[in-house]
Amino acid sequence: MTRGMNRRQFNKALAATAATTALQPFGIVRAQSSKLKVGVLLPRSGVQSFFGQSCQKGADLAPGLLKEMLGVDIELMNADTETSVDTARTRAERLIQEGANVLVGPFDSGAAGAIAQVCEQRGVPFVINIAAAPQITEQGYKFTFRNFPTSVDLVRNGLGLMRDLFQATRTAPRSAVFMHVNDTFGQANAKAIGAIFPTLNYLPFKIVDTISYDPAAKDLTVEVSKAKATNADFLLLVCRVNDGIILRREMVKQRWNPMGIIAPGNPGMYEDQFYKALGRLSEYCISNVPWYDPKSDLANTIEKAFDRQNPKDKLMFHALNVGYTFEALMIAADAFKRAKTTAPRELAEAIRQTEIRNRMMLGGPIKFNAKGQVDGNLSACIQNLNLRPTVVLPAAAAEAKPVFPVPDYRKT
């Protein structure tokens, strides 16, 4: 039984406290934490707010589910990038200063590039949920990882599905007009289409004009007028959600009824907001995008948790955003479990060794290549049918047959 602390015990305690305080900035003490602090950067306001809030639903499911699945405690530190590259950079800096062990996000390629630079400078792992610009994983970064197809893969998969679509519907459109947003993502997609399209000999159409526009545009009258004037058979469209809505309305105003609207690998037209804003005018739009496997165990688990947390919502309207955000957090938690530390280098090394087979999204196992990129994420052809995203291709996963050319909007 001790009555108090003697001089030697006091000196030891003092030395331990001093060492703890001195080493804290270097993360040495932090590394022994039993909880992983994850900074989640998403555009929860601004032009991309819908996507950010949609991704956030996936992030919010993660702590509970990952505790059940992996026995790992994670703490989310949420930050809003405000759909601004500069804000993304400063928020990333702040999250790291506040003790985030790993960053996840940010839905946008421009923001992802900025956050990746910060993470490389500060030596903190960064797992990208959604961002397609290829250059992000072409810089030789050591701490940046991406489980999402690059725009080259997105476009290649998307164009391949277009061939399948034309075969399935026995159509052969001769021309397309290509419209795309001029942000980092849109330009990366345009570049990929410019590089890949001429090398493909299995597509029957020519691109007769390319029209870029600002994703924050309030009015797309001129853009749609130009596109309509080309008399192209169908519209190849790389959009976001708000501009997609404006564009679709403008097409109706200008009485432009092409054979269809096909997105070669971008979000926008299968989002909840698109259906809510457009109603029946959203019907038949086609998106060839990375999608989830509704039959997988993880998808079922996530869907149940999603329904509990969002009783008025449906996972299908957020599948891509929720799926890839959840998987990014799962990658971080899985690495933390194996590394048994939050030390950044060990954590980054554990992420590099990731091999996760139980996935929600379509594709092979999550396994990073030397550049920190997961290869083999697959796309599906999604068509808006009865106001919901419906898988129409590949045939093995199809819930309905594709409709192309689409009927006049007045008859839908």
Place this chain on the structure above:
Amino acid sequence: MPLDLVTNVLIAGVLTGLVYGLMALGLSVIFGVVRVVNFAHGEMMTIAMYAAVLLFAQWQLDPFLAILPVAAVFFVLGYLLQVWMINPFITRPEYSQFMLLVAVAIIMVNALLMVFGPSARNVQVEYQLESFALGPILFDKARVYSGAAAVAVSALLFAFFKFSRSGKAIRACADNYLGAKVVGLDVKHLYGLTFGLGSACVAVAGCLMVLLVDVTPLLGPGYTLLAFVIVIVGGLGSMGGALLGGVLIGVSEAMAGLFITPSAKSMVSFALLILVLLFRPQGLLGRRT
């Protein structure tokens, strides 16, 4: 370039420009009389757009019918804003007035964000997706109605200033502040009336604009800047200049989108602004001071 394409784009530019002109008219009226630049102008229009959206959501009130109640409320709010908040700043340095109205603008944007969130909202009336056709030329119905309403409201405002006693008194204040006081005009009340009219003008523009674009809280600063460009091009303080400036900016943006690239729309507006500032600093219809 097909002629029908150019004509369609030109018509859309003119019609949108008329609504822009009405928005800028409010700014021009306020500056022309009170000599205060309203840096919260675009934000006020955004609030009017939200008011129209709410009235539509609640009672399915068409934005054209919403014009009356929204403009009336804005007139009263504008009057009170001028009498209670801006009048004490009339004799203070311009930077004080600037900071006051910028602060008001920031508060408005953040209040809208808190109340409505960042997502876009709109109204969906039947004619919004319809158009009149004249051969290959299409006239977007919502734009035609909005443009016509903008012209009608501008004409009413012109008539008010030209023929009514209050309008003449306001013009007297604008021409000679000291003289107006000497002859016994209640200048502060007339300033309030002017700010109220400018606010009502922007409220009408907001109700019309909501038929053309979706509203988000962050729309305001862009429209404030656009209103400045329009009134500087047209002539600060000139009512006709504001309308002309609106149409010019609307058309130049549309043509730039067509002949250069859609991304260059704003660039052309600002190029026009620089040209006007260089060669006719008082604006196209402005008077040299």
